Amino acid sequence: MSEVHDSPTGWVARHIREYVESGGERGHRKWGVNTLLLTVRGRVSGKLRRTALIYGADGPGRYVVVGSNGGLAAHPAWYLNLLADPQADVQVGQDGFPARAAEADGADRERLWQMMTRLWPQYDVYQTKLPDRRIPVIVLERTGTPP
Template identity: 60%
Template structure:
């Protein structure tokens, strides 16, 4: 999946997220990369039910050239839609600042998750709070650039 699929991209409808995405997109990533003092990226997935391209903005971390995301959904009982979508189709499009590229997503294994989680909790300490209140194991997602 690429953003060049000539399909419209449907942005997250939540007001503040939609405004953040709009700023990011309208400036080609020159604005919006930093949001509330944290680095954010745009993730485009294919809807698992609709087949539509869906875009959201997320805080991210980095590890050895890979991008890290936490599927916290604010500690809600269910996984966020973007996580369910990439679980069904791991080929995604990512924009980090002005750099847009195809990537492949996967959930961190139980063995690799603890140090990556700690790194993400340093970036956004509420992730630990969300995990304590959630009745599910919050997934940590690893994004790796697709090789041409």
């Protein structure tokens, strides 16, 4: 397997390290919500990039994440990388698996946005501050189990 590069943001990197070093026993539940690890291939570098994200579950094998980028005006790199290559690796607690990403739209996006803002109300605050950027809602769907 290729080397995985963790988020360069210090507190995110520490969260990832705690998650990985404990095999998902610690770090899954953070800030009162569930989090997952998302690994994607960089669209420019080709390197594997890993970050930690708040998620919601939308049925078996379907995990929803939000591309809020902490309320910044630009989309997060992981989202742009998924647009280039929707294949990803996901770790939810102790369970790691391959997944395919798809951006939610229409009524499905609105339903999932409401679900996610109930979990993390700050998303609504970010969207209000970003009228020129529609924050993406991404569904990560399990495509198999690791070897």
